[in-house]
Amino acid sequence: EAGVAQSPRYKIIEKRQSVAFWCNPISGHATLYWYQQILGQGPKLLIQFQNNGVVDDSQLPKDRFSAERLKGVDSTLKIQPAKLEDSAVYLCASRQGGTLAGGLFSYEQYFGPGTRLTVT
Amino acid sequence: AQTVTQSQPEMSVQEAETVTLSCTYDTSENNYYLFWYKQPPSRQMILVIRQEAYKQQNATENRFSVNFQKAAKSFSLKISDSQLGDTAMYFCAFMKHMNRDDKIIFGKGTRLHILP
Numbered sequence: 001e002a003g004v005a006q007s008p009r010y011k012i013i014e015k016r017q018s019v020a021f022w023c024n025p026i027s028g029h030a031t032l033y034w035y036q037q038i039l040g041q042g043p044k045l046l047i048q049f050q051n052n053g054v055v056d057d058s059q060l061p062k063d064r065f066s067a068e069r070l071k072g073v074d075s076t077l078k079i080q081p082a083k084l085e086d087s088a089v090y091l092c093a094s095r096q097g098g099t100l101a102g103g104l105f106s107y108e109q110y111f112g113p114g115t116r117l118t119v120t
Numbered sequence: 121a122q123t124v125t126q127s128q129p130e131m132s133v134q135e136a137e138t139v140t141l142s143c144t145y146d147t148s149e150n151n152y153y154l155f156w157y158k159q160p161p162s163r164q165m166i167l168v169i170r171q172e173a174y175k176q177q178n179a180t181e182n183r184f185s186v187n188f189q190k191a192a193k194s195f196s197l198k199i200s201d202s203q204l205g206d207t208a209m210y211f212c213a214f215m216k217h218m219n220r221d222d223k224i225i226f227g228k229g230t231r232l233h234i235l236p
Contacts, residue, residue, distance in 0.1 A: 003164075031222070042124075042211050042226030043165070056223060089163060095222070107153050107215065109224065111165035 002026065004112035006092050012118045018080040021115045025073070025094030031055075032069055033109065034077050035091040043091055049075065050097065082119045089114040122147045124214050126227035133202055134235050140187075141197045141230045143212030149173075152216050154188065154195045155224070159209040168210070171195065199232075207234045 005024040013019050025032050030051050035043035046065065047057040051072035060067070064083070069075040079086055091114045096106040123146045133139040145154070156168040171179045171188045179186050183203075187196045199206055212227040 040228070042213075042228050043224075044226075045223050048223065091165065093165075107170065107222070108167055114163045116163075 004092055004094050004110050006090075006112035006115055008115055009113065010116050010118075012120065013082055015084055015119050016081040018078065019082055019117060020079075021077045021090050021092075021117075023075045023077070023092030023112060025075070025092070026096075026110055028096065029094035029110070030072070030097035031095040032075050033093040033095075034067055034075070035093065037089040037091055037114070039088070046077070079117075082117075084119050087117055087119045089116050122149070122214050122216075122225045124212050124225050124227035126212050126230050128230045129228070130231040130233070132233040132235055135202060135204060137202055138198060138200050139202055139232065141199075141210055141212075141232065143195045143197070143227060145193050145195065145212070145214050147193070147214065149216055152214060154186075155213040155215070156184070156186070156195075156197045157211045157213055157226075158206075159211065159229075160205075161208070165211075169197070202234050204234050204236060206232065208232060 007022050032049045034046045036046050037043040046060045047067045048055040049069040052069050065079055067077045092112040093109040095109045125144045127142055152173045154171045157165050158168045159165045169179050169181045169184050171186055178188050183200045185198045209229045209231050211229045214225045215222055
């Protein structure tokens, strides 16, 4: 089974420029998450999708960040314009959602390798 | 709001030794999950072990085990017979036991070095 794919792996931009990240979740996973991980900290949830609808975007800086998940599969996260404090690793994760066979709750999130963004 | 605290920013142990990573959390929920995630230098986060709050028995996965103290809101990870491949950041994490509200709250992490 293929894992969560992300691209690019690395990106360097100047402040005020725009950048976009792409995520392809595990096939069949209904729930998709974008996290921001600043150096030395744990991941912080930016936005959560259930299929192509937003479940939680309370910590997404909406004046500069946007995300979409067209057709409930791939997702893109965009930053426009970027600030120095946006330098971080952006992680995408997916979860099957609902319950597994046998009625077990599908709790596990599977993470991609992340995109390391450097804003200069 | 839930919080997760890891008080050990960095630890080092010799290969084959046993090491314990500490984690405390704060919540008013009664049903929840607790996790330990591992993030090796390559950055891909993987799940090490999970614990359901309603289970009294501590979870174990091969060399990894937890000490779950619900009343004390403590959830430590023990790694036995540590190996060089265990070198990584370890994150303690909390999640409510609800299907849609499954946001994971991560601690700041403990960087673990296994020394040869």
